[in-house]
Amino acid sequence: MISRKGLGAGGKSPWLLTYADGRQAILRDHGPFETEIAALTVAAANGVPAPRVLDIGEDGLLISVVPGSSRIPVEAEPGRLRAIGAAAAAIHAVELAPTKDLPPRHRPIELVDFDDWRARRTASPLLLAAMEAVASRPEPPHPTVLVHGDLWQGNTMWLDGELAAVVDWDCAGAGNPGVDLGSLRCDAAIMFDGAAADVVLAGWQERAGRAPEGMAYWDAVAALSTPPDLTAWESTIQDQGRADLDGATLTARRDAFLRAALDRLASSG
Secondary structure, eight states, X not given: OOEEEEOSGGGOSSEEEEOTTSOEEEEEOSSOOHHHHHHHHHHHHTTOSOOOEEEEETTEEEEOOOOSBOOOOSSOOHHHHHHHHHHHHHHHTSBOOOOSSSOEEOSSXXXXXXHHHHHHHTOOXXXXXXXXXXXXXXXXXXXXXXXXXXXXXXXXXXXXXXXEEEOOOTTOEEEOTHHHHHHHHHHHHHHTXXXXXXXXXXXXXXXXXXOOSOXXXXXXXXXXXXXXXXXXXXXXXXXXXXXXXXXXXXXXXXXXXHHHHXXXXXXXX
């Protein structure tokens, strides 16, 4: 190895390793790794565009480098948004029963306790209403499939305008496609607007050959899987190329997306 470059915040993990012969790999040195390994193994077996596991050793998890960039454009690009939706549908084509390493997932980023976050930060009336609306309804039924669990534009890699891979699978598991699709739609809405979220949905439907069930429910669940004040994610989003977005704008767009979801939920009974 001739170089080790930190790719994470503050120039830390994960690490880009470059060897003397020019080969490169990504080293993750903060576990546990069981879920990511299991998800990448399933992805490889089913042709899902994702990094591949190279080695598991004392230093951590070594995975392949995916060329390209995860930076998010300032203006919505319909072709790109449809491609992200189609990629999600390809992931969801993999039927999967929950296992120890790929557990049941019922919302995005289940590793974070957003209910506790709202309790500590004093949730807005809108968020409280959304919590009540979701809690009063059963999860829409669907055979469990592979879900990424943290699917947003920052976890996709692009090369020459084409989607190269979906990365960062540590929140993966088995669940309803709505876990990922709601997450992607919420992300598109806060990065751009509600129309962009609908383009993502169109891409998913074109690939899946059907409309998803319970989208209003999953949109609300996705919006609730964000901080009460999106200023908490401001720096992460700005690091992905969206320096034009501040916390107040992100929060306002999330709230607009959530209100629309609650209106649809109410009208559906």
